[in-house]
Every structure is written in structure tokens, then in C-alpha cells.
Amino acid sequence: MGKLLTNSAVKQINHDLSMSTPSVFQAIRSMSSAKLFVGGVSYNTDESGLRDHFARYGEVLEAKIIMDRETGRSRGFGFISFATAEEASAALQATDNQ
Numbered sequence: 001m002g003k004l005l006t007n008s009a010v011k012q013i014n015h016d017l018s019m020s021t022p023s024v025f026q027a028i029r030s031m032s033s034a035k036l037f038v039g040g041v042s043y044n045t046d047e048s049g050l051r052d053h054f055a056r057y058g059e060v061l062e063a064k065i066i067m068d069r070e071t072g073r074s075r076g077f078g079f080i081s082f083a084t085a086e087e088a089s090a091a092l093q094a095t096d097n098q
Helices: 007-017 047-057 085-096
Strands: 027-030 035-039 060-067 074-082
Touching: 035 085, 047 060, 047 074, 047 085, 074 085
Parallel strands: none
Antiparallel strands: 027 035, 035 074, 060 074
């Protein structure tokens, strides 16, 4: 945990999401045992879309897209908080194997 995804994993994630939300994820790394940083989020992705994608790996407690205070637009990254560290780990492992 804590390492950036390989380029092939990033490409696979982007490909998998291209039907609904193009270019959503470019990198994921662990911020804490149950919270993940998600970088390279499409500016069109909202918190609901982020939550929906990661819900397949476990119970998502919070999906947060970071917004620019001045413009109110997405800054292109966010955070996912899972109910357990095991679910966060499963998300990392699943996306790492794609």
C-alpha cells in the first residue's frame, strides 16, 4: 500500500471508466488504513460517481472531490474513505491487478 499504480493499471482503470466517466483515475495511493487518495479525477466527475465506482470494493463511508475555493470547480483529485482497512486494501489490490 502507499505506492502509485503502474501505468498499465492506470490505463485499465481509465478504460473501464471511459464508458461512464472518461479519464477518472490516474493514480491511487493509500493515505491511511481506510482512506485512499484518488488523483487524476475527471473535472466532470462528481462525488456520487466516485462513490459508485469504489462501492464495488466495499462500504464507502465518504467520497470527496476537492473543489477550488475561488472557482468552485473540481481540482482533479479526491478521497475515498472505506468502512475498514481491509476494504481499502481490496480496492488497491483490485485496481493494481487490472
